[in-house]
Amino acid sequence: SLREVLAQQLPQLPQSRERAFASALVHAGARGWLRWNAALPRLLQKPLPRRLGALQALLVLGLTQMEDLGVPAHAAVAATVDAARALGHDAQRGLVNAVLRRWLRERDALLARLDADAVSRARLPNWLLQALHADWPAYAASIINASNAEVPPTLRVNSARGSRADYLQCLAAAAIDAQAHAWIASAVTLAASLDVTRLPGWFEGSCAVQDGAAQLAASLLDAPTGARVLDACAAPGGKACHILERSAVQLTALELEPARLTRVRDNLARLRLHAELRVGDATQPATWWDGVTYTHILLDAPCSATGVLRRQPDVRLHRRASDLPALIAQQRALLDALWPLLARGGTLLYATCSILRSENAAQVAAFLAAHGDAEALPIALPAGRADGPGWQILPGEDGLDGMFYARLRKRTAC
Ligand SMILES: C[S@@+](CC[C@H](N)C(=O)[O-])C[C@H]1O[C@@H](n2cnc3c(N)ncnc32)[C@H](O)[C@@H]1O
Missing domain, CATH: 1.10.940.10 (NusB-like)
Known part of the structure; x- marks a missing residue:
């Protein structure tokens, strides 16, 4: 990439x-x-x-x-x-x-x-234009505009190290033009791109670069202190770090690619956070799971990345329509394999940075139809809309990347 x-x-x-x-x-x-x-x-x-x-x-x-x-x-x-x-x-x-x-x-x-x-x-490639017009006919023009926009980075202030208000003052003192996001408590939008190592407190872990839409995962998962959390597709670790900044949970960060797990390790070290790191295939728990259920699971699944073209413009060139069936099958395999690892009453947050219904609302609806012990919990955010059992933010809405979230709870009794 x-x-x-x-x-x-x-x-x-x-x-x-x-x-x-x-x-x-x-x-x-x-x-x-x-x-x-x-x-x-x-x-x-x-x-x-x-x-x-x-x-x-x-x-x-x-x-x-x-x-x-x-x-x-x-x-x-x-x-x-x-x-x-x-x-x-x-x-x-x-x-x-x-x-x-x-x-x-x-x-x-x-x-x-x-x-x-x-x-x-x-x-945008023809296959994607057709998919946008099929899934979001009323929004296709705004998705296209947002996907071609050049956007400055958004920061996540590390609440374990200081408040956002204090960090905004540090930015102002360093003459870096920035603004608090209107409703995402940890997010700060920079006015222009810059070398991140120039940010105040970068090496001390005061902040990280992460789009506001991705910063919603930690609060939607809402894991309290002491929770046993699995981040099943963890690298490079943005969401895992945010979950740890919010509360003192016991987090296992699982990642298929050993080289990518190194990035999780580096991010944890810079942000002064701790998690158990494991290389493993989330669809094969028998090879890495210790048999103790998790109260909270984050499944930030591999996807088409069609919601983040403004930040990763090359995705439009290397993603093909023919990639979709394999991605959808992989997401379903991940959901099916991880569900037994969730404790009764626990929450699995399914997330993608896709705007395609086949990876999002339709994927989760099919999962719910096949798992009688699963129910979708409601989500209501100031940007986006309910879509089937989840919530879809489209690129550019309130300055955010496109993201889909669904909160799935395991019933305590069937
Ligand atoms: C969307 S990215 C995760 C981003 C991450 N949650 C964050 O916020 O920084 C998906 C990750 O899942 C990993 N992955 C793909 N298939 C996997 C599998 N079967 N088991 C574990 N990890 C997998 C990919 O290598 C990739 O790093």
């Missing part, structure tokens, strides 16, 4: 200004790929061969700079030609120059063509 590539590559740029520009450029490039890449066939005399894939990406980034980032045309063209040379495409520098200059000459007509096509207008 773009996030992982950037984590490896950005530290190689010496200046923070360069790192910020590179990050903004590739995020915008992923966001705009389906639009600007669609312009290339009209600008090139013949398609580029596969071996020139990097050059194609460079041309898309050239258009992105001019059209989405407001870089003056002469600077964008010159930088893109220079980059072609840096990538070893000296022989194609003339081609890069000609393509971008042709764009500038024919821009109005080409923009009109791009706007006439649904995919290049919405910057």
